[in-house]
Amino acid sequence: MPELPEVETIRRDLVRLVVGRAVVAVDVGWPGSLKDVGPDFTARLIGARFSGFARRAKILIAELDSGDRLLVHLKMSGRLTVVPAGTPPDKHTRVTFELDSREELRFIDMRKFGYIKLVPVGAPAVLPELDRLGPEPLAPDFTAADWLDLVAAKGNSKRNVKAVLLDQTFIAGLGNIYVDEILHAAGIHPERPFADVSADEAARIYPEMRRILLDAIVGRGTTFDLYVDGEGRRGEYLERLAVYGRQGKSCRRCGSVIEKIRVAGRGTHFCPECQGG
DNA sequence: AAGAAGTCCTGGGCGC
DNA sequence: TGCGCCCAGGACTTCT
Numbered sequence: 001m002p003e004l005p006e007v008e009t010i011r012r013d014l015v016r017l018v019v020g021r022a023v024v025a026v027d028v029g030w031p032g033s034l035k036d037v038g039p040d041f042t043a044r045l046i047g048a049r050f051s052g053f054a055r056r057a058k059i060l061i062a063e064l065d066s067g068d069r070l071l072v073h074l075k076m077s078g079r080l081t082v083v084p085a086g087t088p089p090d091k092h093t094r095v096t097f098e099l100d101s102r103e104e105l106r107f108i109d110m111r112k113f114g115y116i117k118l119v120p121v122g123a124p125a126v127l128p129e130l131d132r133l134g135p136e137p138l139a140p141d142f143t144a145a146d147w148l149d150l151v152a153a154k155g156n157s158k159r160n161v162k163a164v165l166l167d168q169t170f171i172a173g174l175g176n177i178y179v180d181e182i183l184h185a186a187g188i189h190p191e192r193p194f195a196d197v198s199a200d201e202a203a204r205i206y207p208e209m210r211r212i213l214l215d216a217i218v219g220r221g222t223t224f225d226l227y228v229d230g231e232g233r234r235g236e237y238l239e240r241l242a243v244y245g246r247q248g249k250s251c252r253r254c255g256s257v258i259e260k261i262r263v264a265g266r267g268t269h270f271c272p273e274c275q276g277g
Numbered sequence: 278a279a280g281a282a283g284t285c286c287t288g289g290g291c292g293c
Numbered sequence: 294t295g296c297g298c299c300c301a302g303g304a305c306t307t308c309t
Contacts, residue, residue, distance in 0.1 A: 001301085001302065001303080003303095058303080073303080073304090074303095075302080075303050075304080076286085076287095076301075076302055076303065077286085077287080077301095077302095092287090109286095110286080110287060110288075111285085111286045111287050111288085111301090111302090112285080112286050112287075113285070113286065113302085113303070113304085114303095157279085157280090158279080158280075159279085159280065159281090163280085163281095166303085166304095168303085168304075175302085175303070176301095176302065176303085224301095225301075264281090265281085265282075265283095265302085266301095266302070267300085267301075267302085
């Protein structure tokens with residue numbers, strides 16, 4: 001389940017492996033992966049050269065020298081990997097971009113939740129997928145004061161704190177794994193109503209959020225299930241997780257048994273001692 | 278209108 | 294052994 005650190009890891013891999021490469025062919029094995037794409041999808045990509053890869057929240061933005069862009073959302077099970085041409089096909093390969101380097105950029109997505117959307121050159125500058133997103137937690141100009149302003153603006157929400165942190169329009173890029181990790185590090189129970197979170201507690205979230213996301217990027221992401229980086233390697237942050245997937249095990253900080261409950265429709269892991277019962 | 282619930286999808290794990 | 298059931302979850306749509 002790629003979240004901000006996993007998508008950022010893939011982005012960096014693709015900058016290294018794919019920028020400068022031209023598309024020589026496109027094979028669409030499952031058209032359902034393509035979103036708002038016309039019949040000219042394949043034709044307008046062939047001959048175009050990848051010029052850069054950006055990221056906004058969990059969305060990867062491939063930039064082509066034609067001015068076209070591809071928005072890629074991996075959702076639950078999506079993968080983007082670069083393999084030598086002729087590598088035996090993965091069962092769940094949905095779209096393959098053959099490159100002029102005798103390599104292939106493959107979009108693999110077992111659960112078919114992910115998508116690739118073509119944004120043609122000259123399209124309106126405001127894109128609905130990106131426009132509604134909240135701030136990037138790791139942006140250099142996103143300060144602790146900005147975070148507290150954000151919290152204050154949402155301060156009367158009756159939703160629990162986990163649901164708010166998962167809300168991409170509030171803060172962008174967090175998903176189920178890292179929200180559990182951040183709330184544990186900040187010592188806040190995931191079911192607490194957001195409106196009841198004190199200013200001190202809210203202030204604790206900011207540094208923990210930044211530290212955990214940065215550490216996870218350094219570790220090349222978390223492979224819990226299907227995630228791999230641009231070269232097909234697993235992320236190393238799994239072994240550093242404090243609570244996610246550790247139900248029944250002892251808390252690394254206090255030794256209490258980690259619990260798993262359901263919050264905001266998501267499996268939610270927390271320490272009853274560190275996070276206040 | 279905020280917030281909750283339903284929806285999409287597949288494979289793995291479980292109980293019987 | 295094999296079948297059916299439930300679970301995983303991001304974010305959009307539908308409901309209350």
